[in-house]
Amino acid sequence: MFTLQRKTKGEALFDLINTIGMILICFxxxxxxxxxxxxxxxxxxxxxxxxxxxxxxxxxxxxxxxxxxxAGIMTAMGVTVAKTAVGTVAHVFFTAMVAYAFSRRGLIGGKIYILLGTITLFFGGGLIPTFLLIRDLQLLDNFLVYIIPFLFSFFDLIIFMTFFREIPEGLEEAARIDGASDWSIFLRIVLPVSMPVIATIALFHGVWQWNDYFTGMIYINNTxxxxxxxxxxxxxxxxxxxxxxxxxxxxxxxxxxxxxxxxxxxxxxxxxxxxxxxxxxxxxxxxxxxxxxxxx
Incomplete structure (x- = not known):
């Protein structure tokens, strides 16, 4: 049987303060x-x-x-829905694909790639070099400017890579014995068991894609x-x-x-x-x- 323990005055006061604080934060x-x-x-x-x-x-x-x-709001809404859907799916798939390669222990030069990627978390090229790059890639006034520059995120790669390394190696070994290729293992085994992390990254990137106004303001002149x-x-x-x-x-x-x-x-x-x-x-x-x- 369960016994109910009465809270001390200090614990009751602590709970009361926490409750009031959370109510204020919610408000x-x-x-x-x-x-x-x-x-x-x-x-x-x-x-x-x-x-x-x-x-x-x-x-x-x-x-x-x-x-x-x-006149323009429905068109703008359609563009937002399209770029959020396409951009999120492309970002999740591409980042997961790269993260799967990084999660393999035998990747040649893996530590160097991790070091280079970590540097990008703290330093960026800046707006002007980025604009010149987008222009040279002929992505100005192009729907793909919402997709291609944001296919990959090293921060999201770290989250994916951490999850992939916790997948039992026996699953991959059994698949290889059955003749599965790296693509088959990634598509048929790794991705299906990774739905929690996929949903997390999709939520992160989907919200960002929906709220992003800066890309359209800088790189798009066509309303x-x-x-x-x-x-x-x-x-x-x-x-x-x-x-x-x-x-x-x-x-x-x-x-x-x-x-x-x-x-x-x-x-x-x-x-x-x-x-x-x-x-x-x-x-x-x-x-x-x-x-x-x-x-x-």
């Missing part, structure tokens, strides 16, 4: 998101009066109508190839310099939205998709982060 983290959502659902001109903190004062979806009626985050950047920049109101026709007569309310609605539209995906990958994320921390 500080979540309230800005709630504030943006509430104001995006409020009528634009009314929101300019301020004082909206918890609930919309004059509920309206005209802000979101104005966002989705914009049809710019992602949603670059579109949001333009909306924020324009609303900061131009606070004039925009009239849109609503179901209950003419309603008004402002550049500020459109900005908030755009932020909600660009943020919610990745927020909804995260909980489904969280269990893999937690397990993947523990890779290599415990051996037994």
């Amino acid at each position: 500080i983290t979540l309230y800005p998101i709630w504030y943006v959502l509430v104001n995006s659902l409020n009528e634009g001109t009314d929101a300019m009066r301020g004082g909206i903190y918890w609930w919309p004062r004059v509920f309206s979806i005209e802000n979101f109508k104005a966002v989705f009626e914009s 049809d190839l710019q992602p949603i985050q670059t579109y949001l950047y333009r909306v924020v920049a324009q609303s900061s310099s131009n606070q004039m109101m925009v009239a849109v026709q609503g179901s209950a007569g003419t309603q008004t939205v402002t550049s500020q309310s459109i900005k908030l609605a755009t932020m909600v539209v660009t943020t919610l998709p990745i927020v909804f995906v995260y909980p489904f990958l969280q269990k893999y994320f937690v397990k993947g982060m523990m890779i290599g921390s415990i051996k037994g």
